[in-house]
Amino acid sequence: xxxxxxxxxxxxxxxxxxxxxxxxxxxxxxxxxxxxxxxxxxxxxxxxxxxxxxxxxxxxxxxxxxxxxxxxxxxxxxxxxxxxxxxxxxxxxxxxxxxxxxxxxxxxxxxxxxxxxxxxxxxxxxxxxxxxxxxxxxxxxxxxxxxxxxxxxxxxxxxxxxxxxxxxxx
Numbered sequence: 001x002x003x004x005x006x007x008x009x010x011x012x013x014x015x016x017x018x019x020x021x022x023x024x025x026x027x028x029x030x031x032x033x034x035x036x037x038x039x040x041x042x043x044x045x046x047x048x049x050x051x052x053x054x055x056x057x058x059x060x061x062x063x064x065x066x067x068x069x070x071x072x073x074x075x076x077x078x079x080x081x082x083x084x085x086x087x088x089x090x091x092x093x094x095x096x097x098x099x100x101x102x103x104x105x106x107x108x109x110x111x112x113x114x115x116x117x118x119x120x121x122x123x124x125x126x127x128x129x130x131x132x133x134x135x136x137x138x139x140x141x142x143x144x145x146x147x148x149x150x151x152x153x154x155x156x157x158x159x160x161x162x163x164x165x166x167x168x169x170x
Contacts, residue, residue, distance in 0.1 A: 006035055011048065014026060031044070055071055
């Protein structure tokens with residue numbers, strides 16, 4: 001395993017251990033204490049940030065080709081510059097759900113999410129495949145149902161807490 005791969009693994013470990021959101025200072029400390037490969041670099045903090053940035057589609061130096069590809073491991077829940085980092089969940093629908101809910105103020109019906117997938121993520125949407133059940137299951141696993149909402153399919157995801165979003169429930 002290369003030095004940078006070992007450091008990347010250590011970064012993932014600390015975020016999973018301290019997560020779901022981890023501050024850069026905690027990442028620096030963990031990597032210094034648990035990964036000897038970091039000692040090969042003069043500026044340890046810069047190499048850690050570089051590895052995170054190259055594996056986050058939030059950053060300009062992202063080495064992947066599109067959002068949610070295999071290189072897109074990290075995201076900045078409070079935006080770049082906050083020092084807070086998290087790991088994208090493994091499930092693609094949950095990643096999309098986070099993005100859609102973030103832009104919709106924390107509320108979306110299954111049909112709205114399905115339409116959003118079809119229109120805004122054409123490379124990821126499979127024509128003719130009914131994704132409603134998959135979306136609904138992902139929502140049920142990762143969200144809180146609000147039965148008092150005017151539309152009974154509205155959900156509020158605890159994941160959007162990272163952005164400080166508090167939806168208005170009618």
